[in-house]
Amino acid sequence: MLARDWFYNQRRRIGLDTAVASIYGQDHDADLRARAALSMLGVEPGWRVADIGCGNGVLATEAALMGAEVDAIDISPAMLALAEVYATDRRARIRTRSAGLLSFAYEPDSYDLIVSEFTLHHLPDFWKAVAAARIFAALKPGANFYLRDIVFVSMPDGGERSVGEWADFNIKNHDFERDSVVTHMRDEYSTFGWVMERMLTEVGFTLISADYHAPLHGTYLLRKPKPGEQG
Known part of the structure; x- marks a missing residue:
């Protein structure tokens, strides 16, 4: 078995983004924005949804309230604790998992939707591509990946x-x-938007839309093609 001393350690980055939180700020309408995004994405009761880098659990909770089975994944124990409190307060059931983009466990072709917001920039570009490939593998054919991040x-x-x-x-x-x-x-490790687009399509995603609504923000809607479809 190969040694894994070369593997990128996400846990050493825990807490670093405390200093940069103001780049994307406190969203006092986060629940409304999350609900609107999930409605746009067509979330239905019974869907399996993963929120990777779930933070305080707002989007994960809203997905659960819409009837989805939700895995709220974050590498920070503090964030997972906040997510559990938030979900409990809203009487929603989520499953919290202590893991990151490179370490979350999954069965291939098992998720109806994966969401990740302001998390991918923690990884250097090589590891961003690894993470994107893992997300691609975890999604069902025809399912979507919704990504928001800090990009140049x-x-x-x-x-x-x-x-x-x-x-x-x-x-x-x-x-x-x-x-x-x-x-x-x-x-x-934020990168340029055009690099992000190429990276995501290279791992197999179809790019449905890319929205650069602020100098350091990018929102991407991506789809895993069904067999026989072109990426």
């Missing part, structure tokens, strides 16, 4: 604007806290 939508303007000036422009024009943006650029 545009590049600095070469000699006309340095990287520092580019960061300052985004901070000043989009109400981001400077320390949060600097920490994220230095210590996290």
Whole structure:
């Protein structure tokens, strides 16, 4: 059996994003947004849904209230505890699992929907692709992967604007806290949106839509093709 000392350790990243949380902020209408997204995705009673990087459990809870069987997956024990409290308060039943994108257990072709929000950027690009391939394998043919993450939508303007000036422009024009943006650029692994699109389609997904609604936000709807369909 091969040694796994080369394997990326997600657990060493626990807590790092405390410093960059303001990039995507506190969403006081998170339950409404989650419900709208799940309705758009067509969630039905009896669906198997995984929320990977479930955080405080809002989306997982809303999916459970819609009748889905939900695995709320997060590598942070603190986040899982919050998710359990939130679900209990809403009288929803979710299954919390302590795991990450690279370690969550699954049976192939078993999920009707997988969602991951603001989690994939924790991984370097090689491991992002590994995680995407695992998600692809876990989904049923014809099922969707809904991804929201922090990505770089545009590049600095070469000699006309340095990287520092580019960061300052985004901070000043989009109400981001400077320390949060600097920490994220230095210590996290966000990539360009166009790289993300290529990565996701290379593992087999069909890209249904890509929405870059803010300089550091990307939302992707992806589908696992059924046998005989083109990716």
